[in-house]
Amino acid sequence: MREPVGHYVPHTDAEIDAMLAALGLSTVDELFAAVPQALRLAGGLDLPPGLSEPDVLARLEELAARNQVSGRDLVCFAGAGAYDHEVPAVTRSLAGRAEFVTAYTPYQAEVAQGVLQALxxxxxxxxxxAGVGVANASLYDGASATVEAVNLATSSSGRPSVWISQGVHPHWRQVVTTFAAGEGRDVVEIPLEDGLTAWPDARNGVGAVVAAYPNYLGCLEDLARARRVADDAGAPLVVAFDPVAAGLLRSPGSWGADVVVGEGQAFGTTLNFGGPYLGLFACTEEHVRRLPGRLVGQTVDTEGRTSYVTTLRTREQDIRRERASSNVCTNQTLMAVTAAIQLGWLGTSGLNEVALRCARGARYCRQALLAIEGVEPLVSAPVLREFAIRAPVEGEVLVERLAEEGFLAGVPLGPGLEASGCDGGLLVAVTERRTRDEIDAFAAAFEKAVR
Amino acid sequence: MGGDTKGFAADAAGGRASSAPLMGRESEPTLFELSQPGRRAWSLRTTGVPEWTPEELVPRAHLRAEPVEVAEVSERDLVAHFTRLSHRQYAVDVGAYPLGSCTMKYNPKLCDAVAGLPGLTGAHPAAPASLVPGWLELLVALEEALCEVTGMAAATLQPAAGAAGELTGLMLMRAWHEAGDGSRRRRVIIPDSAHGTNPASVALGGYEVTTVASDARGCVDVTALEAVLDETVAGIMLTNPNTLGLFEEDIASIAAAVHEVGGLLYYDGANLNAILGVARPGDMGFDIVHMNLHKTFATPHGGGEPGAGPVAVSERLAPFLPGPRPVRQPGRGGDGDGGERFGWEMPTRSIGRVHSWHGNAVVLARAYAYILANGGDGLRRVADAAVLNANWLRQRLRGSYDIPYDRPNMHELVVSAANLKRRSGVKALDVAKRLLEEGFHSPTVYFPLTVEEALMIEPTETESPQTLEALAHALEVIAAEALGDDPGPAKEAPRTTPVSRVDEARAARQLVPTWDARP
Structure with a gap:
C-alpha cells in the first residue's frame, strides 16, 4: 500500500468528495477560484514527494550524526551566553508535557490556568x-531583551542616545545596533580596560546606560560606578545579568539597576545550536507600564477563586497598534515554563550550589590553564564562572586543535571587542557539570595544543 | 511507638502536597506555598573539584548576603505540581483549537523526536562551522525549501517569531530605500484589517502608518490605495489571503501600483497555509515575505511559543539580509552529502544580526522534518484540506450566524454575532466562553476590527469532518439557546472549566505580577 500524501490530513477521499458536493463543487481546484489563473503555480512545488516518518527521522539522524556535540563527542568549555548545564530527566519530562507544548498563548484564561500560573x-x-519588582513572561533571547530594555530606557528618558558597554555580549550589541536604525537611535559602545568598562564622564543627552554583570569576559563590573554614570546622565541603568551567577552575586537591583535583562537558557534548556533560548526581562515597578511583551497577573474568577490572566494588555500591539512601544506578541513561553520547572528542581539551595560549583570549576580550570607556559590571563579583573586567556596560539586555532582531542575549548575572542584589546584570546566557561578529571584532561590537551 | 502523627501543616499547601485532586478542577497552590524549608530535588555530578568557599571565590563587595529564595520542594511534589497545572490547560493535543489567524494545526510527534536528537540539541552555537556541518546543511536545505514555497530568492532564518520577522522585514525595506532614494520615504501602507503587530512593527521600523480601507468585498480598495500612493511611500504590508480569509484578487495590480512609485511589497505570512503549492507570494509581486513556522509548518506553539519567523526576499534584496547566513560552499569537496561544504557568510550590505545566534534552530529543524514528511504534494494537500474545511464550515454556519463576506473563502472564515447580540444580548465573547464548555477552544474574537462582534474561525486541515460537524453543532446550539428562552448560559459561561470568567479589570487595577506583590 502506498504512503498517503499528506500524513496529517485525516480526510478520506470519500469525505473530501462529500464535502465538495455539499459546496456544489466537483474538484478541490475549484476551491481556489479566487486565485487568478495567472498566479496559479503550474506543476506544483518543486520539492520532493513526501517521505514516510521513519525515512524523515533517518534523514535527520544522519544530519545530526555529522555534528560534533557536547556530551556525545566533546567536553564543553564554551559559554558566551550558551552553557552546558545539567538538564535533569524531571525537567525534560515535565516541560515535554503536551499540554504545555501544544497550547497557544493564553487568550482564554479559563482554559489556560496551567500555563498562566507557571508563568x-x-x-x-x-x-x-534580578532584585527588582516585576518580570515579564519572557522575550525571545538575551539580545531581544536588551533591545527592548534600550527601547524602554530611551522612551522613559526621552533621549535616543545609548551608552552600551563592550562588556555586553557582542551579538546582543549587534542586534541593538540593527534595530537602532529604525527609530534613529545613536548607539555608542564604551570599550573595556583590563576587563572593566572604562565609562567616560557622563554627558547630558545620554538616554540609556547599559552594562553587563558579569560581563562578556566573565569579569565582575563595578555596578556602583555604572549607577553613578547613569545618575549623572539622568538615564535609566540597564544591566544584562547572568541568572546563574546571580545565585552567588548581589542582584543587579541591589546595585540600583532600573531594568535587568538576561539569557535564561541556563535554566533547563539544552544548547540547541543557539535557539530556542529564553529572554529574561525585569524592571522596577516604576516602569511597569512600559514593560514589553506579556505580563501575567493574579486575580479572581466570578466565584472568587484565585486565577491568573495576562494583564496590562493595553500596552500591547494588538490594542495600541502603531502607538505600542513594542511589537512583541508571542514570546518563548515553553522555555519560561521550562525555567520555572528547572528553578523549582534546583530550589533555593540548588541555585546557590550551581553558581558555587561553576565558580569552583572555573577557578580550578583557570589555575590549570595559567600553569601552562605561555598562557596568560587576558585581563586582571575578578571573574566568577567564565574567564578570558591569551595563549601563544590564537583562540580559533586552539578550538580546532582541541576539538580533535574531544574538547570544545571555548569561544574565540575578537569580533566586537577590537577596541577592548581581546584579539586572539579565548573565552573559557566551566559549569557544574565539569569534573576534576575532565578539567585535568583538558589542561593536558591544552598544553599540547599551544606548543 | 505511639508518637504524635499530627503537626505536619497540610493546610499550608491548600490541604495537600502530592494528593490527587479532581483532574484540573481544583485550584493549585503555587510552588512557593508547597515549599518546605530544607527540602530539595536537585542532584548534581560529583566533580572532585576543590571546594573553595564563596568568600574565597567572590570579592566581598559582590557576594550576595542571602541565597535567592526560589522554592524548596521534593522532586515528587515538583512533578505533581506541574502535572496538575497541565491538567488545567487546554492544548491542541486535547482537542480542536479553531483560533482564526493562529493556524492551530496538529503538531506531529515525529517532529518532537527530531527536536530531541542529541546530535542537534547538543551543538554549541559558537562551535566553528567544521564541527556542525549537519546543522549547516539542514539550515541551508530548509532555507531553499522555504524559498521554493514562497517563490523568493533567499532567506534569513534568524527571526525568532512572526513579529521579529516583521521588524526584520521593515529594516530590510529601510536599508533598501536608504541605499536608493530613501530620504523622502516615510510611510508604510497597511489595510484596516491588518494584524496589530503590523502597525507596531512599522512604528518601530521608523515609519508612519497610512491605513487604507477595505472595499465592500472585504479586500483592499484599489482606488483608495492609489489615492495614497506617492513617492513618500516605502511600502505596503499585506497578508494574502487577508484576515477575513479572502484572497486579494487584485494583488497583481496592487503590486504594479506600489512598484510604480518605488515602494516594496511586504507579505505577512500568517495565512500562508491557505496557498501552499497553489500560489506563491513571489509570483504575486511581493519583495519581502515572513513566514510563521509555528503556524504553517506545524511547530508547536508552546503556550505562547518559541516560534520562528524566517524572512525571504527577492533577488535584489538578498544583499541586505541579516547575517551571518548558512551557505553552501560548492566545489571544495568535504563533509556534505554531495561533497559540498557549508559555512557562514555575511551578506555584502547586511542590516546586521537580529538574533543572539542563528535563530530558533531546533524549531527550524522541526519545520524541516515537517516539510520532508509532507513533500511538495503533501503541502498542497494541506492547503486543499484547510480551505475545504473552512468553506464547509461557512456553508454550515450560514443559518445560525451572520457571515458578512459570504463568498468562497480560503483557510478561515469570519462570522459575526452582531445580530445575535441585538436579539439576545449574547456577544461574541459570550459565544466564545460558552464554546469552551462544549469542549472546544474558542475562535479568535473581536478581530479583524472591521467586523462587528467578529468570530474568526480557522479549523485547519488536521481536523476531521466529524470534528467540524461537532464544532458546527456546538455553535448552532449556542445560537439557538441564546435566541430561546434563556440567554443566561452563554453570559454565565464557562462554568465547567477550571475557573469561571476571570476578573481582568481587577488584575490590571490591583496589579499582582509576582507572588511577592500580593497585598
Missing amino acids: FEFQTMVARL
Missing part, C-alpha cells in the same frame, strides 16, 4: 533573581 511563578523567580 506567574516564573515571573516571581526572575524578579527575585
